[in-house]
Amino acid sequence: MFRNYFKIAWRNLLKNKFYATISIIGLTIGFTVGVLILIWIQDELSYDNFIEDSGQIYRVNINGKMGDNTFYAGYTPPPAGAALVDNFPEVESYTRIYRPNAGVIESKTAEGQHLFNETDIYAVDPNFLELLTYPLAKGDPKTCLQSANSIVITPQIAKKYFGNTDPMGQILYYGKDKQPLKVTGLLKDLTNLPATVKFDMLMPVQNFGDVTYFNWSWVWLNMATYVKLTSQTTEDPKTLTNLESKFPDMLKTQAASAFERIGQPYKQFLKNGNYWNIHLQPLTDIHLHSGEIVSAISDQGDIQNIYIFGLIAFSIIVLACVNFTNLATAQASRRSKEIGIRKVLGSPRSQLIKQFLTEAFLYTIISAVFAVLLVALILPLFNSLSGKTIPFHSIFSNGIWLILLGLTLLTAFLAGIYPAFYLTSFKPVNILKNSITSKKNGLLRNGLVVFQFVIAIVLVISTIIVFTQLRYTQQRDLGYDKENILVINNGEKLDAGVESFREEIAAIPQVEDATSSTGIFTKGSFGDFYVPQTTETDNMVAKDISLGSYLVDDHFISTLNLKIEQGREFDARFNDSLSVIINEAAAKQIGWENPIGQKIRYPGGNMEYYTVIGVVKDFNLESLHSSILPFALFSKSSQSYDTGVSFITLKYKTDNPKELIATIEKEWKNYQQDVPFEYSFLDDDLNAAYKTDLQQASLFGIFTALSIFVACLGLFGLVAFTAQQRTKEIGIRKILGARVTEIIKLLSMDFLRLVILAMLVASPIAWLAMNQWLQDFAYRINIPWWAFLVAGIAALGIALITVSFQAIKAAIANPVKSLRTE
Template identity: 40%
Template sequence: MPNATKPPRSDRSAGAGPRWATKLLAWWGHPDTREEVQGDLLELYTYWVQTVGKRRADWRYSLSVLKLLRPLAKPKQSTVRRFDEYPQPFSMSPAMIRNYVTIAWRNLNRNRAFSAINIVGLSIGLATCILISLFVLDELSYDRYNEKADRIVRVYFQGSMNGGKIKEAVVMPPTAQTLKQEYPEVLEATRVRDGGVPIIAYGNQTFKETGVAFVDANFFQVFTLPFLKGDPKTALTQPNTLVITEAMATKYFGNEDPIGKVLTIKTANATCTVTGVVDEVPANSHFHFNFFVSMASEPDAKSPSWMTSSYFTYLVLPKGYDYKQLEAKLPHVVEKYMGPQLQQAFGMSLAEFRKKGNDVGLFLQPLTDIHLHADFAFDLSPAGDIRYVYIFGAIAVFMLVIACINFMNLSTAGASKRSKEVGIRKALGSLKGALVNQFLTESVLLTFLALVLAVGIVYLALPLFNDLSGKQLTFNLMAAPWLLPALLLFGLVVGVLAGSYPAFFLSSFKPVTVLKGSGSALRAKLSSGGISLRSALVVVQFSISFMLIVGTTVVYRQLQYIQTTKLGYDKDQVLVLQETWRLGTNETVLRNQLLQDARVANATVSGYLPAGPSNNNNFMVYADDNTSQFVKTLRYEVDEDYIATLGMKMVAGRNFSKDFGTDSTGIILNETAAKAFGWGKNALGHTITRPDNEGRKASYQVIGIVKDFHFRSLHERIAPLVMTLGSNSGYVIARVKTKDIAGLLGSVEKQWARFGVEAPLDYTFLDENFTATYRSEQKIGRILGLFAGLTIFVACLGLFGLATFVAEQRTKEIGVRKVLGASVPNIVRLLSADFLKPVLVAILLASPVAWWAMSQWLQDFAYKIDLSWWMFALAGLMAIVIALLTVSFQSIKAALMNPVKSLRTE
């Protein structure tokens, strides 16, 4: 009604208002109030004419009519209040929440078996998620402790020669200084060179150390390593100075002040003064050094050569600067500095070099990408793999999804037990929102109980998981203030997601249908809303389980293939004595003593192993004075016994021999190198020339071709390799023909001690080195197998609970069938078939996905197994057998029940 004081009734002759407005009210006004409203408007209109004039009265009348038309008009309030108009308490008030929790606890306690199934399944799923989250967060955190992490990039070398690709994390010695001079956007440039495994002494203490590096003086201005003693700006400006970590300071000097103390690097015959002590390098760093020696102590640090690569080079760029802009300028550096030296060494310009299908270039990689996105032949530490981060993340999600599906399935399957509760609550006035809150509270309460159990599982399982993953993960709620709130939020989200469908499904029951009893309408509701979804969820569960079984099978088969494939050499019964270069000239003496031992079949001295760490010796050569046909190969310097000791086979020509004095200029190719030069088995007699960057040349004549052997990981194809006769030291390798390994090692240790070497004898076996090459794959296989087993267990747990519910619901049906003559096998087959169908559908749907995923994983191997149908058939059979075994217990139990008892069941 318009805001006006109602005047006393007056004569209506003052006017009836605009006729169009009166007709509009008659047509569109509410039929129940139209006459009453029109009478009131006419009285007001008469009053308005008398007080404000006819024109303004017409406007007021018309506007009032428009406001009173439907749907703008408000319905007339009844004086009698309906039941549902009484005020409802706020659904999330403290009193209501207490009520939700009380009822939820009673329901969980009443259905202990199914609550236990849900809690165990969810706790395993949550524990898996927490463990994998710790793993993923650790992988993603690498090098981010550096204050300039988002501004640091590493320079790497990439090229191609004769169809072979080259990608190395090390670049040429002058790269850092050149880029700093050429481009003002390079604020800092620093280098690192791996120092190997030297012997370091202080007084009477002598240790073989790892983690030694030569670094530029500004290294600590680039990387964040807090100084505990010394000045980071001046610590490494002078030659023969070094900075050590706190652990090394304690190891060598105890409680003494290490500053000014002198350490002797015996293998380099150098003494270095300690000028600083830094905190430990974090575990999530792509390098792990304990000794930082000044680069000024390195003889090759000032080399002008652009033809050798041995320095890891890092640049600091301005904030917000896109490193791709600088990377686009690097071809200019290659042309300006590398081009002339290439011309001098090979007699061709860089343009001619590229015209022949070859290429060289410098590129940049952000520091934070190094750990997960580095695929270089040589690096400061083993890299991670972003694909495994994705795989484990997917497993965590899959596990949680399966656990949540269990909860949904068991909740909807048990809907008939709670249907009367829902009907009575609604009949007594409970709103749907309050029922939804009640069921969500039960879900969240159950999830928090599972979360408490999951935290306990994580604490117990973390040491095992660290062993499997090779990490040092920690889980401390007190040390990380954000962890507890994150876990609580995680539990709340999981509880709401898992309980959402059951909550809305159960709260949708109609009181009339429910309270009439188990009528057809209720059964139809439970059937259409529950069974179809439950079947779909079982399909999802076993699709995931099937894919994990396939993945585990393929990983196992690939690892088995690696262990059993023909490598081109015999890795068994080969003893490798390490770091024998410490013996000097006695290295050959030790080999000769081994040859005199009846337990040794053969022995050789070399710095090269076909498995495990070896010297990196690239060899740029061209064929028969044809400088246009050159190949980048790897060179092994070996003696006359190398090939025989390692069990390699010659396919053409001969091995090196002491009977031929000209073998010092002879060369042996592997089959791949012979093909790269275009000679094949006709390579014998051809000449290979190696130029250096000063224009000098050394020529070799091909005397033999050795059968291809795998001298690198099976991830990589066999590359061109040449062998020359030389005395490159590092290892004494012996083929053993005795089972008395302990006795042989005892003799070797005595011989080693006679030489007076300060370092203890270090040895390994070639097959152990080979196995270590694939430690990452083995680790992934073990973790994948563990999580696959847990996933299948959780899925079966839910299937068992579901089978129990179904058996209870069909108790009367089973009794009737037995009375009518059905046998126990028939009933078991009937009950099991309902669960077998979704499992078969899961296998059909998951097979293409599993095939694609494992094909992608195998692409990382140059030598790999073929995916066979039997792997998928085996995985499918395992899934079916596991499902049948899971449901058969309840099926047999239900089938064996006395029919009299079955027919009495309410």
């Protein structure tokens, strides 16, 4: 029987090639988008699942408040892991990650010397690969990081430094001291591995003096700590909650001496309204559920993106189903006699329903096959746009193919269920008398057309607003110059020669000015807390303030064209070693109306007081996702702290920056032969901060275009069918003198009214959705009214073009042929 169903379904498909093609194209696009988004979602949801016992592993986060500033970070002080293991039997073990500054790695092989500056070197505890089970191709995870002179590398690094030679046992030389490191482990390729933390090299953390020096500190937050809990603890949520409730008491004991050492008694710190709390976050939640948790080593996404793109995939599949349903019900009158005769000959309704569901299944199975082939073709482009490296074979793994099969069956059912029941509901006597009414059918089709365009218009409005916000982020005044700014990395590798090098390049005719600093915009900053000095006449209570800061020279403000609002900038004619320039946000948070001459004390270092000599206009350090926070510029001569990092930034005036860069590189090699010359343009660095937003906007735009195409595809088929149904009417009207424009208006207006109705429904939906999306930006646009007007005009224009094509074709047809049409 089913074989017969398929034969009839195939014959009907061949008989109605035009409508079948429209349906299959729509379903193919729907499936293609669905599969692409499905494998993207699957990849997002699978982060860190490869790690053994991942359900027992947690990252230790810290949530703190200093003065009016709060933060939540995926970092901990160095002693946090050991303290948790020592104080709580629920914590089995811990491991830590420290990200040092970029370092030079060198190899010496028969082919010659290979020397590169590496940024993805992580320092870890010896048990790192035991607790976080990244796959090793060679080596023992229990021993490969035990020795201080060991290193574990990826296949890409092995190829880079040793070619096709087996890297195990080979020697790499690290840093300016050329510390020899023996390759004791080779990782498997991590490129396609869904991991929140990825790296090129692993070294024992004992090589880095910063970590051992600050092992006493509970305020030096530069390590990521992971703990493994007992299985009993993770099985019972109450036990986990009870464990976290004990942490504050532990901190009162453990952190007290560290806070006392920096002149900030912990009890007084808490009494002032501050807090310093640690929390546990499940390893598998880090990627999608980190929200405002800051981390420079973790690949942190957003669960909202899963919902957004999942909804888009669902919407486009529904659009394709709506097309199929619309076209199937539109052709009801064509197949009514077939149904009537079958019923008269004794076919039960259930048999007819099975027949039409079989036809829907045939359409969907053909579309699914085409979709898989299309996915294979466009997956590289999709990966490029989404920033992923998803392999094609992932479709046939992890249950994706079962989901695809289920999606195919579900789509067949959803697309075919109404036509099946509708077409089989006609009474034979009415069919054979041609007395079938189609009013209800027409209302359904109109409702589905409105539904299609509501989805399409919502996506169009959303796309316009997304790109408008991104353009705003790129054009907004950030408080400094970003054009024609060149940033040179690794200034710290020049040691004492950094100032001489800065002077050399500043003297190049194409260079307007050059500066040396410990930080530059988009590349992080040093953060710590400070205490404003108060006097008896200040009428204010001293409270801690958290400040991000750079150590800069006296050319920093002029090079970046920062605006001094009060006071002066650093000047070589003065001794500014105990001077500080703060931004407006810092002055406002402290409550200083006249900050010049006021002092702040730095609890670190030697408890020095720094006098405010200037207030700079607020500027954005990072992307506009983040608000402007209190910030300070200290003179490099203060040496109040050491980040071990230095950047040389210059402003140039030339139409040929390549020539300038070549000149600077030549000068660099005169100062440092063993460190590769690396640079970037500040505007490119800023654009990179919006890389994820731009990727998502591009995908959003593509999916929006596809949704419009699918909606118009269905509209095209409906207009073609309507024109065909009204062929004789059109012929008679033309004979009676109707003009072509009147015929076009006759066939178009009903559909354009539906698009207008869809626009009215879609506008408030889009406004609510995009208002929520914009909440992620600290600096955002007001939703523009013209976005709705543009979307509406675009939808009407596209619909009009779609309708007009068939309407014109029908209007210019020979009326004699129209009247002969049966």
